[in-house]
Amino acid sequence: MGIAKVWQDDVIASFKDIGVTTDYIESPDYCLLSVGFGNVVIHCISFENTCRPEDLVSLQEAYQLKGISLVHLWEDIWATRKAQVIGRISSILGLNKRIHARKTKIVPITQKEADDFLNENHLQASAKSKYKFGLNLDDQLIAVGCFSNLRYMKGLKPGYRSAELIRFASLTGFTVIGGFSKLLKHFIQTFNPDDVMSYADRDSSLGKAYEQSGFKLADITPPAEIWLKRDTLVRYFPHRLPVNSDGSLMDDEYIKVYNTGNLKYILYL
Incomplete structure (x- = not known):
């Protein structure tokens, strides 16, 4: 697959194809695109950059103070997850078709x-998970929620159990109103945890869905080092990085990138 030499124009063209205007924002340090009516900004990050993780965090926080969602978009994410990026931005912009969760049926899935x-x-x-549920509408899966096994937490009251919401997604192009809450409520009623925690990726989320569902911000994890394989564009965290038989890293095959960390949310029950 490899890394494209020029890709920001493809971002603009792809949003134009779905009727969304995208304009460059003048900046000496960043490649910024204002999307739609200006309530979303995409920061396009090429591999040839001089940004530090803390710079990207500060940039996002500055836009957040203006009521603007800023999404950090790395070159490899656009190359490998273009449809999902467009779906994510369309959701933030409120362009999705809306379906009410009350019309759906909860089903266990494999x-x-x-x-x-x-x-x-x-x-x-x-991602792998212990418990998986979906929302069906007319025999079509339109949303999925995945949860971990319940874990006993030391240092808290006897028998205190916590679970993690590992993934939630709706069908690209659709917003299932109340879908997140419906699957979450089903899991809680079925397994009776004392809390449910989850992480929001700061590159692409401000955690609004969690806050609207009663989650509290418990922690902010720092930016993490990531290694990207040049030819496949597969990302690896350092502890999962393939190495030579002697334990050394093949430097010419990998590029060092990073994310901006996660927002850790907990719903106390």
């Missing part, structure tokens, strides 16, 4: 069904 749905519709693709 890991393969979750994988197929999330790989197609979630910006970060799928």
Whole structure:
């Protein structure tokens, strides 16, 4: 697959194809695109950049104070997850078709069904989980929520159990009103945890969906180092990085990138 030499123009053209205006914002340090009516800004990050993680955090926070959602978009994410990026931005812009969750039916799903749905519709693709549920409408899966097993937490009251919401996604192009809450409520009523925690990726989220559902911001994790394989554009965290037999890294095959960390939310029950 490889890394494209020029890609920002493709971002502009792709949004134009769905009727969304995108304009450059003059900046000496960043490639910024104002999307739609200006309530969303995309920061296009090429691999040839001089940005520090803390610069990107400060940039996002500055726009947040203006009531503007800023999304950090790395070159490889656009190359490998273009449809999901467009879907994410369209959702923030309020362009999705709306379906009310009360019209849907909760169904248990398999890991393969979750994988197929999330790989197609979630910006970060799928992840392994213990419990998986979907929302069906007319025999079509339109939303998926995936949860961890319940874990006993030391240092809290006896028997205190916590679970993690690992993934939630709706069908690209659709917003399921109340869908997040419906799946969350079903999990809570079924397994009775003492809290549910989850992470919002700061590159693309301000955590608004969690706050609207009663979650509280518990922590902000720092930016994380990531290694990108040049030919496949597969991302690896350092502890999962393939290495030579002697433990050394093949420097010519990888590029060092990073994210801006996560917002950790907890729903106390």
